[in-house]
Amino acid sequence: MSELAELLHGDQLRSQNRDGGGPNPDFDKDDLVAAWIILSGIPERPEKMPSIVLDPSQFDDATSWLGGLPVASKQFIWPRSKYGKSLHFMGQIDLKSLHACYEGVTPLKSPASGAIAFFFDRDSWSAIYIDAQAIVMGSSIQPPEDLGSLRELGFFRDDKMFSKLPVRLRAEADSRSGENTTVTGHRLFGHGWVRSDLAYDLRGRDPVLTIEADKSLGTESEHEAGLSFWQGRRSFQDNSFNGGFVCQHNVC
Known part of the structure; x- marks a missing residue:
């Protein structure tokens, strides 16, 4: 075996x-x-894949972060699920830093400036593009009043938002045959998590964002080691992220 x-x-x-x-x-x-x-879906992906590790940063002025609040203009419309529920904010990634990691070559057909903000619930996730001018001239956007607490999603907190965790982007080759076949840490792209993905049909899908259980971020829960956002390969390439797939990763 x-x-x-x-x-x-x-x-x-x-x-x-x-x-x-x-x-x-x-x-x-x-x-x-x-x-x-x-x-x-593992055979559909090569042995090594580009991945962006989201390392915690000590600088509060970091241009990418997990948790906290999105920064945008006053005209920003908070995304909702297909059932009409407000989604929870997961993080905002600076596209200039993303493009710099691989010298402008990324899996996303995205501009080289601005940011992508991630939102999710247990049924789906969404990525919203925010242009650079809206970030510079904008401010933190408060969540809608009807947004539920994170405890409703199984996390150990009654807040509506995760704690803000500034991150810096670092490129690496994500190998599934390494010492640890289950990817850990916060990251973009790569292989995603292996062990607990077996409960899901991931054929034809690729991981976009992976978040581990993290006390400083507030993503700890009773039975899960983290979660990841997946998208159909064609939709991923077309940047049509609405309706993506959320995968919960069990501890055991």
Whole structure:
């Protein structure tokens, strides 16, 4: 069995025979693991993929941040889900810094200035482009009154917003065959998380944003190690992010 298979299932993987008792001698663990890997979409992505790590920064004037509030003009319209519920703000990424990481080559057909602001709930996520002038001349946008608390999403806090965590962008090659096949940390793109994605059909999708459980940010919850935002490959390439897929990552 491969190293990835051992990580996903270990020696505890078993199948029962028809009467419900004991392991099935005809059961092939490798076959089932291979089926799960296909469902996870892993073969569709190369061994190494570009990734942007979002490292915590000590500078409050950082141009990218997670949590806190979005910065935009007064005309900014807070996004809502397809069910009409206000989405929670997850972070704002400076596009100039993003383009600088790979010298202007990114998976996004985005301008080289301004920012992308991420919003989500348990059903979907959305990315909103904010132009540079709106950021310079704008201010922090307060959330709508009807926005629920983060506890309603399973996080350990009654606030409507996560704590602000300034971040700096750092490029790296995200390899799925490294020592840790489950990606950790806050990041853009890459492989996304492997182990707990098996509960979802991720074929044809790519990860856009991955957020780990982080006490300083406030994304800790009882049963989850974090969450990630995925998008269909065609929609991803067209920058049509509305209606993306939210994947919750279990601790065990």
